[in-house]
Amino acid sequence: MTTSSAPGKIILCGEHAVVYGRPALAIPVTQVHADVQVSSRARAGIWIDAPDVNLHAELNTLASDHPIASVINNLFFLLHAVPFPNLEIKIDSTIPVASGLGSGAAVTVALTRALSSYLNHPLTDEEVNGFAYEIEKLYHGTPSGIDNTVVTYAKPVYFAKGQPIETFKVGALFTIVIADTGISAPTKESVGDVRKLWEADQKRWEKVFDEVADISFAARRVIEEGWITMLGVLMDENHALLQQMTVSSPELDRLVEVARKAGALGAKLSGGGRGGNLIALVDPKMAEDVSVSLKEAGAKNTIVTQVS
Ligand code: MEV
Numbered sequence: 001m002t003t004s005s006a007p008g009k010i011i012l013c014g015e016h017a018v019v020y021g022r023p024a025l026a027i028p029v030t031q032v033h034a035d036v037q038v039s040s041r042a043r044a045g046i047w048i049d050a051p052d053v054n055l056h057a058e059l060n061t062l063a064s065d066h067p068i069a070s071v072i073n074n075l076f077f078l079l080h081a082v083p084f085p086n087l088e089i090k091i092d093s094t095i096p097v098a099s100g101l102g103s104g105a106a107v108t109v110a111l112t113r114a115l116s117s118y119l120n121h122p123l124t125d126e127e128v129n130g131f132a133y134e135i136e137k138l139y140h141g142t143p144s145g146i147d148n149t150v151v152t153y154a155k156p157v158y159f160a161k162g163q164p165i166e167t168f169k170v171g172a173l174f175t176i177v178i179a180d181t182g183i184s185a186p187t188k189e190s191v192g193d194v195r196k197l198w199e200a201d202q203k204r205w206e207k208v209f210d211e212v213a214d215i216s217f218a219a220r221r222v223i224e225e226g227w228i229t230m231l232g233v234l235m236d237e238n239h240a241l242l243q244q245m246t247v248s249s250p251e252l253d254r255l256v257e258v259a260r261k262a263g264a265l266g267a268k269l270s271g272g273g274r275g276g277n278l279i280a281l282v283d284p285k286m287a288e289d290v291s292v293s294l295k296e297a298g299a300k301n302t303i304v305t306q307v308s
Contacts, residue, residue, distance in 0.1 A: 100271020
């Protein structure tokens with residue numbers, strides 16, 4: 001039997017602009033994860049159990065564009081594992097789907113690692129990341145690659161498309177409250193809508209993306225220096241630019257305001273937006289208060305994560 005696990009992720013700043021080559025910062029969130037178990041099967045075929053998405057089926061009964069089928073089929077062809085071995089695959093994930101926490105990327109990465117190890121053909125992180133990016137492209141249109149990268153390396157990343165992957169140091173530990181609006185919102189749609197805006201007025205949006213790039217650049221510096229209060233200010237500024245891109249929503253805006261009023265140093269949506277999760281930077285002593293306020297105001301769940 002082989003097993004593999006991959007974390008969720010949040011984007012600290014730079015989402016959407018990162019699709020247009022600007023830098024963004026993302027960190028893994030280990031409190032949520034996708035776990036995959038691969039074992040041999042006495043009967044012919046590949047049986048998949050993924051209770052979180054209510055999937056209990058033979059691989060050959062799934063549509064060829066089913067995300068899980070596409071990972072398995074493409075990987076087996078890539079690794080020349082034909083004819084396919086008889087397998088049981090169990091996928092468990094605590095990462096909410098379509099919520100900006102990287103659930104798709106985490107399932108792909110964990111599945112790729114578990115299957116390739118099972119086939120005695122373990123892949124390097126670079127190969128896993130490259131493969132996961134190809135899969136992301138099938139489902140998200142024009143992804144930047146930040147989700148698969150942070151999930152594969154499970155480290156904070158300063159990411160710019162086409163550039164070598166950089167990690168960054170954290171000068172002083174900081175605490176983030178992640179709050180789920182409970183509204184699922186596919187990244188593909190918000191990314192597609194931002195593209196329409198950009199196509200209609202490239203000059204305007206390139207300028208907005210440059211402002212986001214300045215924020216990501218400054219955020220990396222303040223994190224490295226441990227100037228946490230300033231990170232909060234940058235997060236607020238980033239949220240305002242995301243509002244301009246039309247990827248926030250009344251619910252996200254309301255909860256961002258609740259977090260700020262409850263004492264957060266800054267708050268913003270995180271990921272594709274329109275729903276999904278927001279993040280609030282807090283003094284560790286305020287984490288519980290901010291969490292409770294967000295839940296009282298309607299957040300479906302909160303996670304407190306420390307970045308060190
Ligand atoms: C999604 O986590 C981040 C986006 O910038 C899309 C992408 O980078 O592929 C919205």
